[in-house]
Amino acid sequence: GVAEPAPPPAGSPVIEEPPEDTKKKIDVLLKAVGDTPIMKNKKWTVERTRTIQGLVDFIKKFLKLVASEQLFIYVNQSFAPSPDQEVGTLYECFGSDGKLVLHYCKSQAWG
């Protein structure tokens, strides 16, 4: 299994990684969309193999969403990648300035 994104130490929003680990992890910036709660810590270092679904679970726990609430993650502010998609791949395609920007939005709706 993959590790959880490391929560930042108190007072520091960004994890400093030793150089040899930077290939295995990528920087992700999480931005809220709509009336979704904003995460206090927006910048996270995430294993490349972490899937979108893993990230969704993490954010839902972090924001304390209830089971009936859905969370969507978008790249390019508009496209929801498949749950199995690895963030490493998304970083390769959409990362810039050394980070991957992902927007997240909660919703109760399906249809």
Next chain:
Amino acid sequence: MCMRVESDPMSLNFDAEDDFCLEENRFKQYCAEFIKHSQQIGDGWEWKSIKDFPDGYMSKTHFQMKNGNTPSIFKDSTKESDEQTLTRVEEALDDSQVAGICATSEVIRYEYHVLYSSSYQVPVLYFRACFLDGRPLTLDEIWEGVHECYQARLLEGPWDTITQQEHPLLGQPFFVLHPCRTNEFMAPVLANSRRENRNINYITSWLSIVGPVVGLNLPLSYAKLVSEQNTKAD
């Protein structure tokens, strides 16, 4: 002006939803752009018109093994991943050819149609699946192919959001992802894009959200397509 069948007094986006109705001509334009990209990457979507009807719809058919793998005849070893290979399958062989290669009971034919709902002014996803011998899959059997993160939610109340209806143009039974709350989850994305002055393809965004619920995943390159059309950098 949108017709809203249900209004949620608790909705904070009540007024915002009005701005994001999808007008029918825009629907067709977005579908055309989407299909153009689909053709470029061999993703198999096409536009279907019905004789004597002004309406048309977007359609895709793909084959999948019951255990979730692509029938090996469709696999292209040069493609990046199984997941993407699955969605790039074109209907190159007809049903009888596929049946000859795989056990008939194991290959499932999925059909997805994107239609326009004039009453809700949003796109609507119709889908059905059957084994090659013609036996249609039940909703439960379709759920087995749906990613587990959606299954939990669906088990709570799929009947609220998935209904079986007669296809408005073909007259055959399809499962339908009910469109009444589409505006609700599209509005934040559209509002955000409007604020950022980005052009997004409504169909691409919408299908990327609803597709996985019914086992349809869009290759990542559709997201790149949107990016190339934006003039403003992120």
